[in-house]
Amino acid sequence: MDILRVELEEVREQEREHAEQQRNLELELLKVTRISGEEIQKLTDKLRKEEDRRRALFSQVQKLRGAFRVMCRIRPVSSGELLKYKLDSGELHDRPAKLTIIEDTSKPWREETTPSKYQFERVFTPEESNADVFSEISEFVQSVVDGKNACIFCYGQSGTGKTYTMSNLEDVENREEGIDYESDGIVPRVRTMIFREKSRLEELGYDMSLAGCCYEIYDNELRLLKADGKEKKAISINSRTVEEHDGLITLDSSRDFDALIEVGMKNRHFGATKLNDNSSRSHFVISLETKIRWKGSSNVVREGLLNLVDLAGSERTHQAGTIGAKFEEGRNINTSLTQLNKVFIDLAAGRRPAYNENILTRFLRRSLERDCMTLMLLMITPLKSHWSATKHTLQVAMDVQSAKKADPPNRNTKVTIARSSSSKLPKVPQTPRSKR
Ligand SMILES: Nc1ncnc2c1ncn2[C@@H]1O[C@H](COP(=O)(O)OP(=O)(O)OP(=O)(O)O)[C@@H](O)[C@H]1O
Ligand SMILES: [Mg+2]
Missing domain, CATH: 3.40.850.10 (Kinesin motor domain)
Structure with a gap:
């Protein structure tokens, strides 16, 4: 349990650091109004990479849980x-x-x-x-x-x-x-x-x-x-x-x-x-x-x-x-x-x-x-x-x-419970929302 706790904490710490870095990059990107398109592209790419790393770390935390x-x-x-x-x-x-x-x-x-x-x-x-x-x-x-x-x-x-x-x-x-x-x-x-x-x-x-x-x-x-x-x-x-x-x-x-x-x-x-x-x-x-x-x-x-x-x-x-x-x-x-x-x-x-x-x-x-x-x-x-x-x-x-999880019958099948082409929402009468 102690090992799991340490491992979980380490991954969470890394995840927090990446989230922080990502926020800083986002701020940087917002600040740069006068730089060239090329530089903006570079920053955006870097930000996307950080986003990918964040997702990977986040997914690791979830698996450990x-x-x-x-x-x-x-x-x-x-x-x-x-x-x-x-x-x-x-x-x-x-x-x-x-x-x-x-x-x-x-x-x-x-x-x-x-x-x-x-x-x-x-x-x-x-x-x-x-x-x-x-x-x-x-x-x-x-x-x-x-x-x-x-x-x-x-x-x-x-x-x-x-x-x-x-x-x-x-x-x-x-x-x-x-x-x-x-x-x-x-x-x-x-x-x-x-x-x-x-x-x-x-x-x-x-x-x-x-x-x-x-x-x-x-x-x-x-x-x-x-x-x-x-x-x-x-x-x-x-x-x-x-x-x-x-x-x-x-x-x-x-x-x-x-x-x-x-x-x-x-x-x-x-x-x-x-x-x-x-x-x-x-x-x-x-x-x-x-x-x-x-x-x-x-x-x-x-x-x-x-x-x-x-x-x-x-x-x-x-x-x-x-x-x-x-x-x-x-x-x-x-x-x-x-x-x-x-x-x-x-x-x-x-x-x-x-x-x-x-x-x-x-x-x-x-x-x-x-x-x-x-x-x-x-x-x-x-x-x-x-x-x-x-x-x-x-x-x-x-x-x-x-409980232990079983594999789905076909691992390539998504857990899709509703598959259809989605339609636009029809207008709903404006009645007060029910509390629950
Ligand atoms: N944590 C809470 N704080 C304040 N009120 C609560 C809380 N939990 C339940 N209540 C109140 O208790 C009542 C019953 O709650 P609720 O209807 O959510 O139960 P339920 O578990 O959905 O019951 P059922 O299985 O019969 O649908 C409601 O009036 C709800 O507002
Ligand atoms: Mg209920």
């Missing part, structure tokens, strides 16, 4: 009896990474004799904000811009903060353009970061295009949440890719991005249960594809794919208080999550998982294979009354952490 990465977030709660727990830093950095649930002598934990211990790459405390979470995971987004595939998925019991972490939008009515607010979730921050990167790359002579679409998995069906209104088109999926569809939308500006997400969020299924007033009743996926070309050329030099997955939460019927259609929804959600857990158990044991048994695992398959960086964000509640369910999700996260 492992196949499946897991971070855990403990949500804040304002009432109810809490579990006693302790946080410690891990070996790789000084931030919390070890979680110990301390033995409790009161019922129903009397039988537990030893504390439950868990270790993840990072554990976020209830006091930490969405901004803190993003500062740890933004490197996944950077990797996608650098031409890699990545998947970030939020996992956990219903009501633990998955949708809040993924999609929260602070101060919907009075937002200022172009800035991230403290409690903004991953999705709005990804938007800011990607468009900032787009501008930076433009200065280096590249052209970056972005396209995206939203899906939900509801009632054992994969549905494309299209920009043209209420239509929820079911699309078929085979074992490797989502079949071609025309849902990929070109996103030229932040406004296009917001419109896509707004339609997705409006059309996905939410419903009230006893665990959560606004519970996700489907698994929701935002898929973003980046393509980088030299300015004026049609050849793609790098392409990346980012899947942002907000899973529906596992729920125990007696706690969720669901009946009728909601009970059915809950059953479908639990069944698909159980299948996903089985996939993780198989991957941890080095077995070949049965991806095809469920639409969720079939869909996520390519996000779990070797050519994709995968991050699980496990959400938990510190409420004592939920400990049994929490313990189960912590165990799933441990399985994910020890």
